[in-house]
Amino acid sequence: MKDSTVNKVLDYPRNAWYVAAWDHEVNRNILSRTVAGRPLAIYRTEDGQPVALADACWHRLAPLSMGKLVGRDGIQCPYHGIRYNSAGRCISMPAQETINPSATVPSFPVVERFRFVWVWVGDPTLAEPSLVPDMSQMDAAGWTGDGLTIEVACNYQLVLDNLMDLTHEEFLHGSSIGQEELSESDFVTSHTDTTVTVERWMLDIAPPPFWLKNMRDRFPGFEGNVDRWQIIHFEAPSTICIDVGVAKAGTGAPQGDRSQGVNGYVMNTITPERDRSCHYFWSFQRNYRLESQLITTQLRDGVSRVFKEDEDMLIAQQAAIDANPDYEFYSLNIDSGGMWVRRLIERRLEAEGLLPAAPVAAIAS
Amino acid sequence: MAASNSEVWQRGRIVESRALTPRIRRIVIEPSLPVKVVPGAHVDVRIRVAGEDDRRSYSIVDATADGRRIALSVLDSPRSRGGAAVMHGLREGDEIELTQPLVDFPLRIGARRYVLLAGGIGITAVSAMAVTLAAVRSDYTLVYVGRSRSEMAYVGELQALHGDRLVLHVGDEGTPLDVRALVGAIEDDTELYLCGPIRLMDAVRRAWVDAGLDAPNLRFETFGNSGWFDPQEFVVRVPALGLEATVGPNTSMLEALEAAGADMMYDCRKGECGLCEVLVLDLDGAIDHRDVFYSEREKNATGKMCCCVSRVVTQGATPVVTIQTT
Structure with missing residues (x-):
């Protein structure tokens, strides 16, 4: 009998910064979005500060996101007109001259960074802005790019599994970035308390179509083999930035000289919505041809087509998991990155009391 | 939170x-x-x-x-x-x-500055807030008011935890609280969390309004158990129900009416929501409004009262109030 160590539907830590929205999605209209199981009403004050309130009025729990913004920083419930400020404190009630002292809705800590609005739905006393995962390529000088959001009907962990092992590119993305050298090449996995890294180099290979096009954007008319890299950086609980690129074969990229290549960063941060759904925010950033909006759009659309193949697979995988509740997961050697991710997340869940501590090994009787 | x-x-x-x-x-x-x-x-x-x-x-x-x-x-x-x-x-x-x-009295993390104000046993509601604000390195002052040090719990512990951030006002040591001065020094984006007897709460609320401070930044908790006057026995009459009850000093008017068989509407039972409101038809005495539902203006009008907490008092004979219920 198998003693399974792999959670098929993983819970999510609450004490974490999750992306609630792109910066441009947060404005003077109210956005309704669920983050880590908590429905939120998200908007921006007239002063430009992002706000995330619980999307349920104190009075009868009507969704505030159906209401309207009032004054400099307030919101009005659509049902009985109760108004709150951005701190979640009631500022007026209908048909009475006073305000009930207990009338508040939770206002969750929010940070705007790396083109995203991040929210912390757990213990607010732990919400240190310095804990926002590093996605600096999103808006650092010398980088440009753009991305989209995918609403995926699967447990967020399946997306993390997907991104931590890129061997699947060979099979799922054969027409764009896949090639057989992916599963033939070695990779190196390492980890810390909060990060996991998987590094893979493929030397002197023919570039797949996506990378040949990128090389020609930078080196018009380029022909020949390349050295290709994928360095996957995971930061707990659910951000993965992948350093990807190719350089002319033998020009020293593995030793650190990438001047004869093209470099991108696939920025991914996965926000659990509920147990079987997530908001997958991604962007493809690059550090060459910064002036070309054409390339930005081409890359965004190209990656978007690739990710549609992932999305279809993830939805089908979740459906198969749910249709086979009595079957367990088994693991392959290529899962080492994904398995470290699971372990780091499970440790956080244990610390939050959301996962029973791993049982001690059963004693044979 | x-x-x-x-x-x-x-x-x-x-x-x-x-x-x-x-x-x-x-x-x-x-x-x-x-x-x-x-x-x-x-x-x-x-x-x-x-x-x-x-x-x-x-x-x-x-x-x-x-x-x-x-x-x-x-x-x-x-x-x-x-x-x-x-x-x-x-x-x-x-x-x-x-x-x-x-x-019902959540501490919001993230205000620029906090004043926590406790009167007497009200320290129980705000002392954990002070510990949390210290832990997240917020800018806060804990103001603790009492009649005499021998009746103030936790003074030593609070001094050890909060040092200069603790300000004591002790009546019999000649350092009473000047509410106007305290509120007058408060800046716009300060949140004040208050728990104490109703005289202190009323004084702070009045000073807050007069200072033009933002009403939502004044946060308080009351369990509806203190008044301007000591509780005394009084009689409540409900002519429409043909009912009369005596309200003892240790029970509420709502409890007395329920015990007498009236089908009363209520929710919070601590003077916040206004659901237990009764109309005052006749009054032999004065109303000791102990709720936080009515405004000052409404309390002065004496036409209604929150029967879950508010009482009737007189100087001499047993006070009597005649009411209409919902």
């Missing part, structure tokens, strides 16, 4: 009961269904007073990080409605029924 207010009842075992002052006891409880406690939380405790099941609310003064031990502190005063005597009678090993922590 996500405040969950689902009422979950559980058992609790008393593991400590000791006197902090001649009238205040610290009672430490091990609940059977422990949960993490957030600042501003209270528990409701089931008690029996005069043969009747009843409940009282007590702030959680402090708790272990896992919530397996929570501490209450209970003042026994002549105005107590019987709960304090029951609570003071508890001893190590006794069991009680209580709710999991409830939060």
